[in-house]
Amino acid sequence: MRERHSRDMPRERLLETGPGTLSDTELIALFLGCGLPGQNVFELAHSLLARFGSLRAMLDATPADFKGLRGIGPAKTAVLLAVVEMARRALAEQARERPLVDSSAAVEAYVRLLIGSRPYEVFLCLFLDARHRLIDSEESSRGTITRMAVYPREIVRRALATNAAALIVAHNHPSGAATPSASDRQLTRVLKDTLALIDVRLVDHLVVGRSAVFSFANEGWL
Missing domain, CATH: 1.10.150 (DNA polymerase; domain 1)
Incomplete structure (x- = not known):
């Protein structure tokens, strides 16, 4: 009883x-x-x-x-x-109040909540100010289960429009694996170099799997 x-x-x-x-x-x-x-x-x-x-x-x-x-x-x-x-709003508030580079767990929780269980690929951009606080988050691209087109030119345009000083990008793998592909690594290099031309720093690229998040910055790939 x-x-x-x-x-x-x-x-x-x-x-x-x-x-x-x-x-x-x-x-x-x-x-x-x-x-x-x-x-x-x-x-x-x-x-x-x-x-x-x-x-x-x-x-x-x-x-x-x-x-x-x-x-x-x-x-x-x-x-x-x-x-x-x-x-989502509570995590966004937390991201706006403190530098995201000082709260990696909050960033991972935020992006996992936004795109972690989507059945298709989503490319997410977190635009940051000079103190690495969140200005805005936007989905820049949506794809299928296995493919997605990302356009660095459009991301640069939005970075300028939001007056961002830095950027964190993230995308999900609907397969569940958080391991980045060769194309993920190539895209990261292109984004980093392209954003550097407008003096915007690419802080991290997160690959969101079913139960884990891979960080390019933590692995020293940025």
């Missing part, structure tokens, strides 16, 4: 012992609020998590991805989408 009582009261346990003690299913259940006839909220949360395959993939979903899912109407969809947007 004690075990069931603890399971059925994740809200109280969260307040008493902290959110880290709750499982992914219990956290989702808190946001959903209620279940369906014949399916309690924990079963609904578990089925939702199983449908997307991971918590990160579920939080990266679009409104269309939730359509037709039993028990997930507009209200619950709105709540789940709001949660990830709050996380």
Whole structure:
């Protein structure tokens, strides 16, 4: 009875012992609020998590991805989408308040949240000021599962438009591997040299995999 009582009261346990003690299913259940006839909220949360395959993939979903899912109407969809947007904004605020080179973990968390579970390749640019605080983040390119075209000229144009002094770029590998390819290394060299012409420093290039992030700067490749 004690075990069931603890399971059925994740809200109280969260307040008493902290959110880290709750499982992914219990956290989702808190946001959903209620279940369906014949399916309690924990079963609904578990089925939702199983449908997307991971918590990160579920939080990266679009409104269309939730359509037709039993028990997930507009209200619950709105709540789940709001949660990830709050996380994105909180990480962006942190990035704007402190130099990103002093908070590599925050950068990795930010880019993984933005593009880590996309089913297609995305090339992301983080434009930084002279103190390496975030000015803006933009997706400069989108591709397919295996290919993506990146245009250094457009990235340079946006760096000038935002008055950036430095840049961090990132892209994801939908395959899940964070190992950079030969073309990734070549693109990094081209970007570094091209940005140097306008006195903008390329601080890092991050390759985002399913469970890891590869940093060109940490490996001494910049």
